[in-house]
Amino acid sequence: MKILAEINHLFKTYDRGGWLFGKKETKTVLQDVTLHLGEREIVGLVGESGCGKTTLAKVLLGLEPYQRGSVKVNGAELNRLSKADFKRLRRQVQVVFQDPYSSLEPRMTVRQILAEPWDIHGLHKDKAEREQALTALVRAVGLDPLHLNRYPHEFSGGQRQRIAIARALALEPQLLVADEPVSALDVSVQAQILNLLKDISRQRALSMLFISHDFAVARFLCDRIAVMYKGRILEAAPTEELLSNPQHPYTEALLSAVPVPDPKVQKQREPVTHKADAKRRQGPCPYAARCRYYRQEDCAAPQPAPLQDNGHFCACVRMPFKKEKSRYAV
């Protein structure tokens, strides 16, 4: 499989304060992130809120600078792009946001929203051709060309998300970054949008970075899933492998929190929780404070390179401890 986007040992920090008053503070939001996306591959990025998922998405979109490491799309390093190259990148990587109520400009009609990318890049200048392209675009996301003259507030959440997807597809990108595209929608609508994303990615040979906090949603769509915590990727594996054979204690804890439909089974399951222990925070492992498998001599020592086994990557030094785990597989 050809690699489309590759993120290697990426570090990103935010500075706050500093000038004139107050001390400069630096907060690390991404730490040594490595993630590769192949052509036509859909990679899920799962983690709790504030773990850096959206920041990673913004870096991949070229919207946020990074301090160390490398992010390449089609071999081009994003931090070193000229203005013209940056504009070219816009036609390779596009984005769908979580909240379709804030991601569409309220004062523009659907026609204007969908045509904006073409105005910016000088595409489809011919009127008849543009009309044809617009029709094709709205049809592709399951809307009617009659909708083109309406404003976003006239649509439901699901329809708005379809408009946002159409806008992302207007430039015919190779890679779509979907930042929790269904988590703001009703469950009944979620399925429609997920199906749409799946169909579109197949038809258009798209790669996708699919950000979610919902394993069920990620399982439906993704070829591979990466689990993120405190700005680091703790585990990554092909979807079924990760769900049936989770290796990192954090993945295990996350999976244990996913409810199962059968009440009898659900009753017997016990979510994995552990009271955070502040004393363990100093170590190299970000999850140490909450880890139920913590062992001073392993976890406080400098960590070796992450283990890798048959495409299954895990950052935990205490791997493998397979016996107890399978209980929590979904």
Added chain:
Amino acid sequence: MNNRIFKRILQNKASLTGFVLVACFALVALLAPVLAPVHNPHNPYQLPQSSYNVTPQPPSAEHIFGTTEQQYDLYYGVVWGTRLAFKIGITVTFFAFLIGLLLGAAAAYFGGYIDEIIMRFTDVVFAVPSLVLAMVIAAMLGPDIKNMMIALTAVAWPSYARLVRGDVLSVKRRDFVTASRALGARGPRLLLKHILPNSIYPSVVVASLDIGYIVLTAASLSFLGLGAQPGTADWGQLIAMARNWVLGSGTDAFAYWYTVVVPGGVIFLFVLGWNLLGDGFRDILDPRQG
């Protein structure tokens, strides 16, 4: 959308009153040459003077609002003063809005040092009492309507700069702006097409409230002799000319009531009208009231 705003203004009694008042004043301002034929074609704002008698004369058939000190016609002053009030209020608000918009948007959009410099300068202007600052500037430039408008603009812009900065900061972070950035849009397009159109509404409300306030401050400056010259059809000037007659004559405290009540009442109604209208705008544009 504009139709909806208009409808809701008419539905609310307070804002309807404001709208009617402002509309009446606008009509008077537009029809000034018809209502009070121009006396001096070189300067229509020059008050007609029937004699040099110092004592004001009560309303009569010839002067329906009476005359003030030195026989200046109050009716003419009210009618042409309305036009001057609109001229001052709208011009000053427009330029204050424009300056505030540019500086506030620049501060919020570029951030960092530019933001710090612009906003600290704004703070400094804010820290000086606005009437005092306007007096100082007007006094330095010399008493003249144009200089008074410059002085008023100089003290009115900071509130717009602050307001616009805050709104631009919040709109800048919204997803549709990021989406547009991801599509390849750059600075000018983002700012003009997406950020500013979505962040000026609160400032428009303040502007509508400000027109009345500006006219009031202008009247204060004129009263203090820092604005319109004596003999100008300016409401503040009319009140200034009433200064000696406020206490009435020795026997009758209300002997010269018209010299104060006429220009004072007109200013009161004008400011009230804009305030009610501005409150109406604010309520309508408030997202918490659907």
